Amino acid sequence: MTKIASASPLNIAVVGAGIAGLACANLLAEHGVAVTVFDKARGPGGRMSTKRLDQGHLDLGAQAFTVRDPAFKSAVADWGASGLVAHWPLISYQASSNGWQLHNDLPLRYSGVPRMSAITRHLADSFQTHPQTALQLATRIEALQRSPEGWQLQDAEGYGHGPFDYVVLTTPPPQTLPLVAPWDETLAEACRTREQRSCWAAWAVLDGPLPIPPGGQSDWQMARIEHPALRLVSRNQTKPGREQQPESLSLMAHLDWSDTHLEDDPQVVAESLWAAFTTLFPASTPLPARINSGAHRWRYAQPSTADDQLYLYSDSGLAMCGDSFTASRVESAWVSGRQLAQALVDRSVQNKAW
Ligand SMILES: Cc1cc2nc3c(=O)[nH]c(=O)nc-3n(C[C@H](O)[C@H](O)[C@H](O)COP(=O)(O)OP(=O)(O)OC[C@H]3O[C@@H](n4cnc5c(N)ncnc54)[C@H](O)[C@@H]3O)c2cc1C
Known part of the structure; x- marks a missing residue:
């Protein structure tokens, strides 16, 4: 595995602790990238969440998944x-x-x-065993700001997080649109077309x-x-x-x-x-x-429709992945997150800079 050699490691924010965000964060962390994952929910999992009742656990999102890749x-x-x-x-x-x-x-x-959420819980736990990683739950990201130092994330409580070299957005496109629209028309248009x-x-x-x-x-x-x-x-x-x-x-x-x-x-x-x-x-x-x-x-x-792209990233320092990039499946979301992480690592190794 290629570790990214740098005086200060790359610092990436991942918005969304569903399976796409956690798969992406894990691979980035394995390559020595400093990663912080944010999610608005109190636990990881997104659409792989399980409802806990006194009587037992009920999966209310994904029920089962295929394995082809x-x-x-x-x-x-x-x-x-x-x-x-x-x-x-x-x-x-x-x-x-x-x-x-x-x-x-x-x-x-x-x-x-x-x-079902045992998988995302495991991914969240293993990601946090890497140095320079963090998981911030109950943190809804409401806006992005660009400064000379990098990207700042602003949460719903008005707190700022950052700076980050890159921001990976794994939120469904309608939730991603208001974050990227002020900064990147290509990504904004990609959100608009993914109903x-x-x-x-x-x-x-x-x-x-x-x-x-x-x-x-x-x-x-x-x-x-x-x-x-x-x-x-x-x-x-x-x-x-x-x-x-x-x-x-x-x-x-x-x-x-x-x-x-x-x-x-x-x-x-x-x-x-x-x-x-x-x-x-x-x-x-x-x-x-x-x-x-x-x-x-x-x-x-x-x-509403399947796509053949796995992820998108741009020179603005913003990237998007998740199940809206292929098909609505656990497997597709995992593949999308991993492949975006690999593309970002390859890009940093080739460019030696972001
Ligand atoms: C009812 C239902 C049944 C399904 N059944 C199956 C199935 O049987 N088999 C299968 O393979 N797939 C199934 N799926 C699809 C599968 O669950 C998804 O494809 C997969 O879980 C998507 O993962 P993701 O990481 O891309 O997105 P998500 O899991 O949606 O992750 C996005 C995360 O972003 C967070 N977020 C959103 N906005 C913000 C914000 N502003 N700030 C911070 N965090 C934010 C959310 O809380 C969420 O945790 C089903 C989905 C649903 C809804």
């Missing part, structure tokens, strides 16, 4: 060896009010153990196990749903490491339905998605009662 495959093998990921689901269905059909022709997928769709994700913890679905089997793990509101249901207690928790469902809405119901009250959304789920069982079937339910709105859930 060779470098990602190698990282996932390492995580697997550390007990952080495992195959899931192995028993999936296609379901509608007309019945359930086994549907296991998906590529093999993985889930975090014991929750994002919204998605409601509901949860329901039940006071007993679900009955066997019509045409299905009792140990189903995930189902793709044919219904105008509901598109996917997963059973969190069937995920590796969560066997002790009660029947606990994640219910993902269709994107079109989410657009129409974007401003609805979360509890109303939770009721609608549960009502959609109940249509998958005959009306005469008694279902267990919900002991906890709610819904989370992902305003910027996924890009």
Whole structure:
């Protein structure tokens, strides 16, 4: 590995502690770059976050992920060896009010153990073992300022952070736009052209196990749903490491339905998605009662179209990466963050300056 030789190491800010930002930060740190990661949330993870309830963990963003890229495959093998990921689901269905059909022709997928956010937590922890790195949570970056010393980041509390040689933005493009627009028209235009769709994700913890679905089997793990509101249901207690928790469902809405119901009250959304789920069982079937339910709105859930670019950087000292640069997948976001970090390292080694 090439360490960047310099009297004072490069100093880079990464905005966003989702998987793209953490993958980018880790690789930069491995090359001796001083990195500070900022996130507005109280924990790392972004759209790989897991909701913690008294009754257990429920993934409300990514449910499972594919592994195709060779470098990602190698990282996932390492995580697997550390007990952080495992195959899931192995028993999936296609379901509608007309019945359930086994549907296991998906590529093999993985889930975090014991929750999806275990992966991003691990990346955040390993990044901070490098010298000159920091993770600043609960810090919403609201503006960038350029000075002769470099970039200054201003947070929502009015505090300044910096100076930094480079700023990597992994936030969804609508959130990136106000940060880059005053400074870089190319990046601003890239944000404007990357529209994002919204998605409601509901949860329901039940006071007993679900009955066997019509045409299905009792140990189903995930189902793709044919219904105008509901598109996917997963059973969190069937995920590796969560066997002790009660029947606990994640219910993902269709994107079109989410657009129409974007401003609805979360509890109303939770009721609608549960009502959609109940249509998958005959009306005469008694279902267990919900002991906890709610819904989370992902305003910027996924890009409306896939792109073939992995990242963007410019001479302004600003760079962008994340899932909006390829497809809305955990794997794409990780690859995007790593490849941007490698490009920045290569650039610094070639130029000996930024
Ligand atoms: C409901 C849902 C289901 C999904 N299901 C799957 C799936 O099954 N399989 C799959 O592969 N992928 C799935 N995805 C997609 C996957 O979750 C994403 O592609 C991936 O997590 C994106 O990672 P990222 O780092 O690019 O962005 P994010 O995870 O969104 O990270 C961006 C971070 O920036 C932070 N941030 C935003 N603005 C600011 C600011 N101003 N200052 C500081 N921090 C800020 C946010 O808090 C966030 O942590 C799903 C996504 C959703 C929403």
